[in-house]
Amino acid sequence: MKTRFSYHFLLIAFLFISCGAEYSPKPRAYFRIEFPEKKYQTYSGDCPYTFDFPEYAQVQPDSSRDSKPCWLNVNYPQFNGRIHLSYQPISSAAEFNQLTEDARTFAFKHTVKATAIDEGIISYPKEKVYGIYYSIDGNTASSVQFFLTDSTKNYLRGALYFNEQPRLDSIQPVLDFVKKDIDQMIKTFKWRN
Template sequence: MYFCKMFKNAIFIFAVLLLVSCGKDPIPKPYGELRLEYPAPKYQKFENNCAYTFEYSDFAKIADAKRPCWYYLNYPKMKAKVFVTYYPIKNDFAAHIREAEKMVYEHTIKASAIDTKSFEYPEKKVYGNFYELKGQSASNLQFYITDSTKHFVTAYLYFNTRPKPDSLAPAVDYIKNDMKHLLDTFEWKN
């Protein structure tokens, strides 16, 4: 009798396992990344009461910052901001250069590399450096522009998220092209 009861229990467990395990074989889902695509930029001229003007993408929105002639280029869909500052030069040109470079090299703790490109447009009296910071840096792109006598402008790209170079790469590339266009179209008013 004991044998018979044990046999019935074994058949019952086997039948339950057979019913539960019936179905399709599990197939692992392929790993996929979200493909981020942004619209082709259309540029518009930024007019202000400051000593400079430039063109910026219509994908960005301009907002005033804390001081006169300081602005944010907000990219709301990317959760990014380019912070643009302006300083008049008053016998402190070297100090502005040191401060701009300090802002770049403070990121060496997290940056895996810093690419520096100098640029100059002598016909417009526009000179400066463009910095691209690689790795998990808080700011991926920075530049300064000067006429070397009266005006000094800096810009820094920040995302409202943790630095994840692979995830942010499409947005960084898009904004990098916008920042380069800004540099190409940058002009002093006086």
């Protein structure tokens, strides 16, 4: 009788121990993303600049509380993201220096989560468009930031945001796709006189 009891006890104990093993759920799958064909149109609103943006995006005025005239959002509803554009007229060399330093500060605030931050010079002398492009790698809130200026009167800062938790592995295909749109935007950017 004692042997039978200890056998049942061992069997029950073994079942409890084996059920307590660490469970590994199946990894989460991501949706297949259908990318639209790249076609561009020109933004030419009341602001002192123009640029090409994709037909599958929408340019809308920034409606945030602190927004100023000619602050725009290039919205990507299918990707739950936007490129925020903030324009500022330049009135002095000191203001220009402050704006460019602010752009650098905003980009490097992501250092905590970034694995790398690369800077690229933007220079289109024929159009008087100059600036810096910041490519920010890692799980950061903004993967691309840039500013454009004519160095005397106009300044525009841009930043790409997705309304998702920043997980680079899940947004990388969309990020690569939208970066090409940003490149097109910068290449076609013009100041109005």
